[in-house]
Amino acid sequence: MHAPLPTTDAKITAHEFCLFFGKIQALRNITLDVRRNSILGIIGPSGSGKTSFLRAINRLNDLHPACHTEGLLQLDQTDIYHPQCDPVALRKRIGMVFALPIPLPLNIYENVVYGPRLGHHCPPRAELDMLVERSLRAAFLWDEVKDRLHTSGLRLSGGQQQRLCLARVLAMQAEVILLDEPCSGLDPISTAKIEEALTTLKAQHTIVLVTNNTKQAARVADETAFFLMGELVEHGPTQKLFTVPDDPRTNDYVTGRFG
Numbered sequence: 001m002h003a004p005l006p007t008t009d010a011k012i013t014a015h016e017f018c019l020f021f022g023k024i025q026a027l028r029n030i031t032l033d034v035r036r037n038s039i040l041g042i043i044g045p046s047g048s049g050k051t052s053f054l055r056a057i058n059r060l061n062d063l064h065p066a067c068h069t070e071g072l073l074q075l076d077q078t079d080i081y082h083p084q085c086d087p088v089a090l091r092k093r094i095g096m097v098f099a100l101p102i103p104l105p106l107n108i109y110e111n112v113v114y115g116p117r118l119g120h121h122c123p124p125r126a127e128l129d130m131l132v133e134r135s136l137r138a139a140f141l142w143d144e145v146k147d148r149l150h151t152s153g154l155r156l157s158g159g160q161q162q163r164l165c166l167a168r169v170l171a172m173q174a175e176v177i178l179l180d181e182p183c184s185g186l187d188p189i190s191t192a193k194i195e196e197a198l199t200t201l202k203a204q205h206t207i208v209l210v211t212n213n214t215k216q217a218a219r220v221a222d223e224t225a226f227f228l229m230g231e232l233v234e235h236g237p238t239q240k241l242f243t244v245p246d247d248p249r250t251n252d253y254v255t256g257r258f259g
């Protein structure tokens with residue numbers, strides 16, 4: 001069992017959190033804190049529950065009819081699974097970037113403003129223009145697209161599309177950014193741009209990065225969690241987890257002996 005970390009700056013807290021899809025238990029007694037303004041890396045072999053954990057944080061698993069949870073998952077000390085928690089409002093605070101970049105079939109500008117325009121009041125054009133520039137700059141994409149904001153997002157390269165998806169999350173002013181293997185289909189240069197963006201963005205956001213690339217976690221994550229078959233095997237400062245892990249299974253995984 002993992003004792004809760006004695007931190008008061010937790011943005012997300014899981015305590016003995018379990019997730020089931022019908023009879024399948026995808027997460028077993030996960031207890032961990034994600035520190036505000038940090039990057040938590042989550043590593044582990046396929047099927048270990050990484051995606052399920054991310055989707056639990058913004059309640060995307062709710063869409064599965066037989067999904068249920070036990071234990072506690074909190075955002076800012078408030079229960080994410082409380083009956084009064086509105087998943088739509090929650091998802092505005094918690095943005096998600098998926099492995100496959102899926103821009104809307106709209107131009108670059110419209111992709112970024114799509115979410116903010118759905119809000120209660122549509123910001124005036126000048127405000128939207130500023131939002132587009134700010135979001136694209138923060139996603140490290142502005143310089144590459146500033147002269148063609150009205151071309152289709154689908155005409156960008158894979159790496160640019162992924163940064164456009166990140167810009168869309170940023171335009172919603174999400175507090176938490178969840179990324180599920182965002183660089184799995186990208187070349188090293190595009191990957192480096194995403195990593196640079198995340199490292200800058202943690203000043204304003206809390207980031208959870210699931211990655212199938214342990215080296216990526218080693219490069220950008222402040223803390224890393226190792227998941228295996230639905231359990232959290234180990235969680236701690238990234239450097240420690242990669243150099244002197246407590247659990248032999250962590251050691252085997254980070255040294256490439258399995259997975």
Ligand SMILES: Nc1ncnc2c1ncn2[C@@H]1O[C@H](COP(=O)(O)OP(=O)(O)O)[C@@H](O)[C@H]1O
Pocket residue numbers: 021024025026044045046047048049050051052053064
């Ligand atoms: N929608 C679903 N319905 C049933 N089982 C699921 C569903 N999503 C995930 N699972 C199961 O939960 C476990 C963890 O899966 P997942 O979170 O996708 O792992 P990872 O992202 O680490 O590869 C697996 O056993 C998987 O089969």
Ligand SMILES: [Mg+2]
Pocket residue numbers: 050051052180
């Ligand atoms: Mg996954």
